[in-house]
Amino acid sequence: MPRNYSSKKELPVALRFIIKPFQFIVFLIIQLPLLPLTIFGYIFIVVKAMIYTKKHGVSATATNPLSSRWFLHIFGLRRDEATVKLISSLPFMSGAGLWLMMGPAFIANRICGYLPGLARLPEPEKASLMSLVGCRTGFFDKMMEKNINSMDQVVFMGAGFDTRAFKYCKGKNIKVFELDKESTQNCKIEALKKAGIDYEWITFVPIDFNQESWVDKLIDYGFDTSKKAFFLWEGVTPYLEEESVNQTLKAVAKSSAKGSVITFDLYSRSVVAGTGEGSFIMKYYGKPLLKMSGEIWKFGIDTTKNPKENVETLLKEAGLALGEFRLMGKTTEKEKPFGGLVEAVKI
Numbered sequence: 001m002p003r004n005y006s007s008k009k010e011l012p013v014a015l016r017f018i019i020k021p022f023q024f025i026v027f028l029i030i031q032l033p034l035l036p037l038t039i040f041g042y043i044f045i046v047v048k049a050m051i052y053t054k055k056h057g058v059s060a061t062a063t064n065p066l067s068s069r070w071f072l073h074i075f076g077l078r079r080d081e082a083t084v085k086l087i088s089s090l091p092f093m094s095g096a097g098l099w100l101m102m103g104p105a106f107i108a109n110r111i112c113g114y115l116p117g118l119a120r121l122p123e124p125e126k127a128s129l130m131s132l133v134g135c136r137t138g139f140f141d142k143m144m145e146k147n148i149n150s151m152d153q154v155v156f157m158g159a160g161f162d163t164r165a166f167k168y169c170k171g172k173n174i175k176v177f178e179l180d181k182e183s184t185q186n187c188k189i190e191a192l193k194k195a196g197i198d199y200e201w202i203t204f205v206p207i208d209f210n211q212e213s214w215v216d217k218l219i220d221y222g223f224d225t226s227k228k229a230f231f232l233w234e235g236v237t238p239y240l241e242e243e244s245v246n247q248t249l250k251a252v253a254k255s256s257a258k259g260s261v262i263t264f265d266l267y268s269r270s271v272v273a274g275t276g277e278g279s280f281i282m283k284y285y286g287k288p289l290l291k292m293s294g295e296i297w298k299f300g301i302d303t304t305k306n307p308k309e310n311v312e313t314l315l316k317e318a319g320l321a322l323g324e325f326r327l328m329g330k331t332t333e334k335e336k337p338f339g340g341l342v343e344a345v346k347i
Protein backbone atom coordinates (compact mmCIF):
# COMPACT_ATOMS: atom_id res chain seq x y z
CA MET A 1 0.00 0.00 0.00
CA PRO A 2 1.81 3.19 -1.04
CA ARG A 3 1.59 5.72 1.76
CA ASN A 4 3.50 8.95 1.70
CA TYR A 5 1.23 10.84 4.11
CA SER A 6 2.03 13.96 2.17
CA SER A 7 0.05 17.08 2.82
CA LYS A 8 -2.59 17.91 0.23
CA LYS A 9 -1.53 18.40 -3.37
CA GLU A 10 -3.80 21.00 -4.97
CA LEU A 11 -4.48 20.38 -8.65
CA PRO A 12 -4.59 23.35 -11.04
CA VAL A 13 -8.24 24.55 -11.34
CA ALA A 14 -8.61 23.58 -15.04
CA LEU A 15 -7.34 20.06 -14.34
CA ARG A 16 -9.62 19.72 -11.32
CA PHE A 17 -12.69 20.17 -13.56
CA ILE A 18 -11.59 17.22 -15.68
CA ILE A 19 -10.01 14.95 -13.07
CA LYS A 20 -12.61 15.19 -10.29
CA PRO A 21 -15.56 13.99 -12.45
CA PHE A 22 -13.32 11.25 -13.92
CA GLN A 23 -12.36 10.07 -10.42
CA PHE A 24 -16.00 10.10 -9.34
CA ILE A 25 -17.07 8.05 -12.37
CA VAL A 26 -14.36 5.45 -11.63
CA PHE A 27 -15.59 5.34 -8.03
CA LEU A 28 -19.23 4.85 -9.14
CA ILE A 29 -18.27 2.03 -11.51
CA ILE A 30 -16.63 0.20 -8.60
CA GLN A 31 -19.09 1.22 -5.91
CA LEU A 32 -22.43 0.46 -7.58
CA PRO A 33 -22.06 -3.33 -7.89
CA LEU A 34 -20.57 -3.46 -4.37
CA LEU A 35 -23.21 -1.21 -2.80
CA PRO A 36 -24.92 -4.02 -0.82
CA LEU A 37 -21.58 -4.87 0.83
CA THR A 38 -20.92 -1.21 1.66
CA ILE A 39 -24.38 -0.80 3.19
CA PHE A 40 -23.99 -4.06 5.10
CA GLY A 41 -20.55 -2.93 6.41
CA TYR A 42 -21.95 0.41 7.53
CA ILE A 43 -25.02 -1.06 9.26
CA PHE A 44 -22.85 -3.71 10.92
CA ILE A 45 -20.45 -1.07 12.32
CA VAL A 46 -23.24 1.20 13.60
CA VAL A 47 -25.34 -1.57 15.16
CA LYS A 48 -22.32 -3.27 16.79
CA ALA A 49 -21.08 0.05 18.24
CA MET A 50 -24.57 1.09 19.41
CA ILE A 51 -25.29 -2.19 21.20
CA TYR A 52 -21.92 -2.32 22.97
CA THR A 53 -21.67 1.34 23.93
CA LYS A 54 -25.25 1.44 25.24
CA LYS A 55 -24.70 -1.69 27.33
CA HIS A 56 -21.36 -0.54 28.78
CA GLY A 57 -21.99 3.22 29.03
CA VAL A 58 -19.17 4.00 26.57
CA SER A 59 -19.36 7.10 24.36
CA ALA A 60 -20.78 6.11 20.96
CA THR A 61 -19.98 9.49 19.42
CA ALA A 62 -16.27 9.00 20.18
CA THR A 63 -16.26 6.27 17.52
CA ASN A 64 -16.89 8.88 14.82
CA PRO A 65 -13.58 10.82 15.06
CA LEU A 66 -11.81 7.50 15.70
CA SER A 67 -13.12 6.10 12.39
CA SER A 68 -12.28 9.37 10.68
CA ARG A 69 -8.63 9.12 11.80
CA TRP A 70 -8.59 5.55 10.47
CA PHE A 71 -9.93 6.75 7.07
CA LEU A 72 -7.28 9.47 6.90
CA HIS A 73 -4.61 6.90 7.73
CA ILE A 74 -5.63 4.27 5.18
CA PHE A 75 -6.07 6.88 2.43
CA GLY A 76 -2.52 8.05 3.13
CA LEU A 77 -3.36 11.56 4.34
CA ARG A 78 -2.33 11.33 7.99
CA ARG A 79 -0.18 8.70 9.65
CA ASP A 80 -1.73 7.23 12.80
CA GLU A 81 -0.51 3.71 13.58
CA ALA A 82 -1.93 3.85 17.13
CA THR A 83 -5.46 4.37 15.75
CA VAL A 84 -5.12 1.28 13.54
CA LYS A 85 -3.98 -0.83 16.52
CA LEU A 86 -6.65 0.64 18.81
CA ILE A 87 -9.46 -0.04 16.32
CA SER A 88 -8.51 -3.70 16.07
CA SER A 89 -8.55 -3.99 19.89
CA LEU A 90 -11.76 -2.14 20.73
CA PRO A 91 -14.61 -4.59 21.34
CA PHE A 92 -17.22 -2.46 19.56
CA MET A 93 -15.24 -1.66 16.41
CA SER A 94 -15.01 -3.85 13.34
CA GLY A 95 -12.06 -3.61 10.97
CA ALA A 96 -13.90 -5.90 8.54
CA GLY A 97 -16.96 -3.62 8.66
CA LEU A 98 -14.82 -0.55 7.98
CA TRP A 99 -13.14 -2.23 5.02
CA LEU A 100 -16.50 -3.38 3.59
CA MET A 101 -17.75 0.19 3.88
CA MET A 102 -14.69 1.96 2.49
CA GLY A 103 -13.29 -0.79 0.21
CA PRO A 104 -14.78 0.51 -3.07
CA ALA A 105 -13.58 4.07 -2.36
CA PHE A 106 -10.18 2.68 -1.45
CA ILE A 107 -9.90 0.74 -4.74
CA ALA A 108 -10.93 3.89 -6.65
CA ASN A 109 -8.29 5.78 -4.69
CA ARG A 110 -5.59 3.31 -5.70
CA ILE A 111 -6.66 3.45 -9.36
CA CYS A 112 -7.12 7.18 -9.88
CA GLY A 113 -6.63 9.08 -6.59
CA TYR A 114 -10.35 9.41 -5.72
CA LEU A 115 -10.94 10.66 -2.16
CA PRO A 116 -14.35 10.21 -0.48
CA GLY A 117 -15.74 13.09 1.62
CA LEU A 118 -15.06 11.10 4.78
CA ALA A 119 -11.33 10.94 4.00
CA ARG A 120 -10.50 14.55 3.25
CA LEU A 121 -8.60 17.25 5.11
CA PRO A 122 -10.29 20.34 3.67
CA GLU A 123 -9.57 23.91 4.69
CA PRO A 124 -12.29 24.83 7.24
CA GLU A 125 -14.00 27.34 4.95
CA LYS A 126 -14.39 24.59 2.32
CA ALA A 127 -15.61 21.91 4.75
CA SER A 128 -19.07 20.34 4.68
CA LEU A 129 -20.78 18.28 7.38
CA MET A 130 -19.41 15.20 5.57
CA SER A 131 -15.79 16.35 5.80
CA LEU A 132 -16.05 18.25 9.09
CA VAL A 133 -14.28 15.66 11.27
CA GLY A 134 -11.35 15.46 8.84
CA CYS A 135 -11.24 19.24 8.69
CA ARG A 136 -11.08 19.67 12.44
CA THR A 137 -8.53 16.83 12.72
CA GLY A 138 -6.26 18.85 10.43
CA PHE A 139 -6.78 22.04 12.45
CA PHE A 140 -6.10 20.40 15.82
CA ASP A 141 -3.02 18.63 14.46
CA LYS A 142 -1.67 22.04 13.43
CA MET A 143 -2.50 23.44 16.87
CA MET A 144 -0.59 20.56 18.52
CA GLU A 145 2.42 21.03 16.24
CA LYS A 146 2.41 24.78 16.84
CA ASN A 147 2.12 24.66 20.64
CA ILE A 148 3.46 21.37 21.94
CA ASN A 149 7.13 22.30 22.25
CA SER A 150 6.44 25.33 24.43
CA MET A 151 4.20 23.50 26.93
CA ASP A 152 4.90 21.59 30.15
CA GLN A 153 1.54 19.77 30.25
CA VAL A 154 -1.08 18.57 27.77
CA VAL A 155 -4.69 17.94 28.76
CA PHE A 156 -7.00 16.04 26.40
CA MET A 157 -10.50 17.02 27.54
CA GLY A 158 -13.16 14.52 26.52
CA ALA A 159 -10.30 12.52 24.99
CA GLY A 160 -12.46 9.59 23.86
CA PHE A 161 -10.31 7.32 21.67
CA ASP A 162 -7.98 10.08 20.51
CA THR A 163 -4.45 8.81 19.85
CA ARG A 164 -2.69 12.19 19.57
CA ALA A 165 -0.90 11.60 22.86
CA PHE A 166 1.05 8.81 21.10
CA LYS A 167 1.58 10.86 17.95
CA TYR A 168 2.69 14.13 19.54
CA CYS A 169 3.62 13.66 23.21
CA LYS A 170 5.30 10.28 23.61
CA GLY A 171 8.98 10.54 24.51
CA LYS A 172 8.72 14.28 25.22
CA ASN A 173 9.37 15.84 28.60
CA ILE A 174 5.73 16.74 29.03
CA LYS A 175 3.02 15.59 31.44
CA VAL A 176 -0.06 14.20 29.69
CA PHE A 177 -3.59 13.97 31.12
CA GLU A 178 -6.67 12.49 29.50
CA LEU A 179 -10.12 13.41 30.83
CA ASP A 180 -13.31 11.57 29.99
CA LYS A 181 -16.13 9.62 31.59
CA GLU A 182 -14.85 6.60 33.51
CA SER A 183 -16.59 3.96 31.38
CA THR A 184 -15.10 5.34 28.15
CA GLN A 185 -11.64 5.60 29.72
CA ASN A 186 -11.74 2.03 31.05
CA CYS A 187 -12.68 0.74 27.62
CA LYS A 188 -9.78 2.68 26.05
CA ILE A 189 -7.27 1.47 28.66
CA GLU A 190 -8.31 -2.17 28.11
CA ALA A 191 -7.94 -1.77 24.34
CA LEU A 192 -4.52 -0.09 24.68
CA LYS A 193 -3.42 -2.98 26.89
CA LYS A 194 -4.70 -5.52 24.36
CA ALA A 195 -3.02 -3.67 21.48
CA GLY A 196 0.31 -3.71 23.34
CA ILE A 197 0.52 0.11 23.35
CA ASP A 198 2.43 1.55 26.30
CA TYR A 199 0.06 4.00 28.02
CA GLU A 200 1.44 4.07 31.59
CA TRP A 201 2.96 7.52 31.06
CA ILE A 202 -0.52 9.02 30.51
CA THR A 203 -2.56 10.09 33.54
CA PHE A 204 -6.22 9.16 33.05
CA VAL A 205 -8.62 11.36 35.02
CA PRO A 206 -12.24 10.11 35.13
CA ILE A 207 -14.66 13.03 35.08
CA ASP A 208 -18.15 14.21 34.15
CA PHE A 209 -17.86 17.84 33.00
CA ASN A 210 -21.55 18.45 33.72
CA GLN A 211 -21.33 17.14 37.30
CA GLU A 212 -17.96 17.90 38.89
CA SER A 213 -15.11 20.37 39.01
CA TRP A 214 -12.68 18.89 36.51
CA VAL A 215 -9.95 21.33 37.58
CA ASP A 216 -9.99 20.21 41.21
CA LYS A 217 -9.80 16.61 40.08
CA LEU A 218 -7.05 17.38 37.56
CA ILE A 219 -5.01 19.05 40.30
CA ASP A 220 -5.57 16.02 42.54
CA TYR A 221 -4.09 13.89 39.75
CA GLY A 222 -0.94 16.03 39.52
CA PHE A 223 -1.72 18.99 37.23
CA ASP A 224 0.49 21.99 38.09
CA THR A 225 -1.38 25.30 37.78
CA SER A 226 1.89 27.26 37.74
CA LYS A 227 3.09 25.55 34.54
CA LYS A 228 2.03 26.14 30.94
CA ALA A 229 -0.58 23.76 29.59
CA PHE A 230 -2.11 22.95 26.22
CA PHE A 231 -5.76 21.88 26.40
CA LEU A 232 -7.33 20.03 23.48
CA TRP A 233 -11.12 19.99 23.67
CA GLU A 234 -12.14 18.35 20.42
CA GLY A 235 -15.72 17.45 19.61
CA VAL A 236 -17.03 18.05 23.13
CA THR A 237 -18.69 21.49 23.40
CA PRO A 238 -21.94 20.56 21.59
CA TYR A 239 -22.62 17.82 24.17
CA LEU A 240 -22.41 20.23 27.12
CA GLU A 241 -24.74 22.71 28.76
CA GLU A 242 -23.87 26.36 27.99
CA GLU A 243 -22.98 26.81 31.66
CA SER A 244 -20.46 23.94 31.49
CA VAL A 245 -18.80 25.45 28.42
CA ASN A 246 -18.49 28.86 30.13
CA GLN A 247 -17.26 27.34 33.37
CA THR A 248 -14.70 25.18 31.57
CA LEU A 249 -13.23 28.16 29.74
CA LYS A 250 -13.14 30.18 32.97
CA ALA A 251 -11.45 27.30 34.76
CA VAL A 252 -8.76 27.07 32.07
CA ALA A 253 -8.09 30.81 32.40
CA LYS A 254 -8.03 30.66 36.19
CA SER A 255 -6.00 27.50 36.65
CA SER A 256 -3.23 27.64 34.09
CA ALA A 257 -0.08 29.69 33.63
CA LYS A 258 0.22 32.64 31.27
CA GLY A 259 0.70 31.49 27.67
CA SER A 260 -1.41 28.36 28.16
CA VAL A 261 -3.66 27.49 25.21
CA ILE A 262 -7.04 25.83 24.80
CA THR A 263 -8.22 24.78 21.36
CA PHE A 264 -11.73 23.58 20.57
CA ASP A 265 -14.55 23.40 18.04
CA LEU A 266 -17.96 25.05 18.19
CA TYR A 267 -21.09 24.55 16.11
CA SER A 268 -23.81 26.92 14.97
CA ARG A 269 -27.07 27.02 16.88
CA SER A 270 -28.93 26.00 13.72
CA VAL A 271 -26.77 22.89 13.19
CA VAL A 272 -27.16 21.97 16.87
CA ALA A 273 -30.94 22.39 16.51
CA GLY A 274 -30.91 20.39 13.25
CA THR A 275 -32.30 23.27 11.19
CA GLY A 276 -29.13 24.54 9.50
CA GLU A 277 -26.65 23.02 7.03
CA GLY A 278 -27.60 19.43 6.18
CA SER A 279 -30.90 19.84 8.05
CA PHE A 280 -32.52 16.91 6.18
CA ILE A 281 -29.73 14.51 7.14
CA MET A 282 -29.54 15.94 10.67
CA LYS A 283 -33.29 15.62 11.17
CA TYR A 284 -33.75 12.11 9.82
CA TYR A 285 -30.35 10.58 10.58
CA GLY A 286 -27.95 12.59 12.78
CA LYS A 287 -30.38 13.61 15.52
CA PRO A 288 -32.12 10.20 15.90
CA LEU A 289 -28.67 8.53 16.06
CA LEU A 290 -27.48 10.99 18.73
CA LYS A 291 -30.72 10.46 20.65
CA MET A 292 -30.28 6.69 20.53
CA SER A 293 -26.73 7.02 21.88
CA GLY A 294 -27.98 9.30 24.69
CA GLU A 295 -25.46 11.97 23.64
CA ILE A 296 -27.57 14.99 22.75
CA TRP A 297 -26.27 18.17 21.11
CA LYS A 298 -27.02 21.15 23.36
CA PHE A 299 -24.59 24.01 22.96
CA GLY A 300 -24.19 26.17 19.86
CA ILE A 301 -23.16 29.70 18.93
CA ASP A 302 -24.73 32.28 16.66
CA THR A 303 -22.90 32.22 13.33
CA THR A 304 -25.43 34.28 11.40
CA LYS A 305 -23.91 37.64 12.40
CA ASN A 306 -20.33 38.44 13.43
CA PRO A 307 -19.37 34.90 14.50
CA LYS A 308 -15.80 35.94 15.28
CA GLU A 309 -16.99 38.69 17.64
CA ASN A 310 -19.38 36.23 19.31
CA VAL A 311 -16.49 33.87 20.02
CA GLU A 312 -14.30 36.74 21.23
CA THR A 313 -17.06 37.75 23.67
CA LEU A 314 -17.36 34.17 24.96
CA LEU A 315 -13.59 34.04 25.55
CA LYS A 316 -13.33 37.54 27.01
CA GLU A 317 -15.98 36.71 29.60
CA ALA A 318 -13.85 33.70 30.56
CA GLY A 319 -10.60 35.68 30.69
CA LEU A 320 -9.03 34.33 27.48
CA ALA A 321 -7.92 35.96 24.24
CA LEU A 322 -8.58 34.68 20.74
CA GLY A 323 -5.58 33.25 18.89
CA GLU A 324 -6.29 31.55 15.55
CA PHE A 325 -9.90 31.33 14.45
CA ARG A 326 -11.36 29.58 11.41
CA LEU A 327 -14.98 29.31 10.36
CA MET A 328 -16.19 25.96 9.05
CA GLY A 329 -18.38 26.09 5.96
CA LYS A 330 -19.14 28.81 3.47
CA THR A 331 -20.11 32.37 4.29
CA THR A 332 -22.34 33.83 1.57
CA GLU A 333 -25.55 35.84 1.42
CA LYS A 334 -27.55 32.61 1.81
CA GLU A 335 -25.13 30.26 3.59
CA LYS A 336 -23.73 30.79 7.04
CA PRO A 337 -20.83 28.87 8.60
CA PHE A 338 -21.84 25.72 10.44
CA GLY A 339 -19.10 26.03 13.03
CA GLY A 340 -15.77 27.41 14.10
CA LEU A 341 -12.33 26.23 15.20
CA VAL A 342 -10.79 28.19 18.03
CA GLU A 343 -7.39 28.69 19.61
CA ALA A 344 -7.64 30.68 22.85
CA VAL A 345 -4.73 31.94 24.91
CA LYS A 346 -4.35 32.76 28.59
CA ILE A 347 -2.84 36.25 28.68
Ligand SMILES: C[S@@+](CC[C@H](N)C(=O)[O-])C[C@H]1O[C@@H](n2cnc3c(N)ncnc32)[C@H](O)[C@@H]1O
Nearest residue numbers: 059061062065158159160181208209210234235
Ligand atom coordinates in the same frame (compact mmCIF):
# COMPACT_ATOMS: atom_id res chain seq x y z
C1 LIG B 1 -17.27 13.25 19.87
S1 LIG B 1 -16.35 12.54 21.17
C2 LIG B 1 -14.76 13.25 20.88
C3 LIG B 1 -13.68 12.42 21.45
C4 LIG B 1 -12.26 12.91 21.17
N1 LIG B 1 -12.05 14.26 21.63
C5 LIG B 1 -11.93 12.78 19.72
O1 LIG B 1 -11.94 13.79 19.01
O2 LIG B 1 -11.67 11.66 19.29
C6 LIG B 1 -16.92 13.39 22.60
C7 LIG B 1 -16.22 12.94 23.85
O3 LIG B 1 -16.62 13.79 24.92
C8 LIG B 1 -16.89 13.00 26.05
N2 LIG B 1 -17.89 13.70 26.85
C9 LIG B 1 -19.09 14.18 26.44
N3 LIG B 1 -19.74 14.72 27.48
C10 LIG B 1 -18.93 14.57 28.56
C11 LIG B 1 -19.04 14.92 29.92
N4 LIG B 1 -20.12 15.51 30.39
N5 LIG B 1 -18.00 14.63 30.76
C12 LIG B 1 -16.89 14.01 30.29
N6 LIG B 1 -16.72 13.65 29.01
C13 LIG B 1 -17.74 13.92 28.16
C14 LIG B 1 -17.42 11.69 25.50
O4 LIG B 1 -17.31 10.63 26.44
C15 LIG B 1 -16.56 11.51 24.26
O5 LIG B 1 -15.40 10.78 24.52
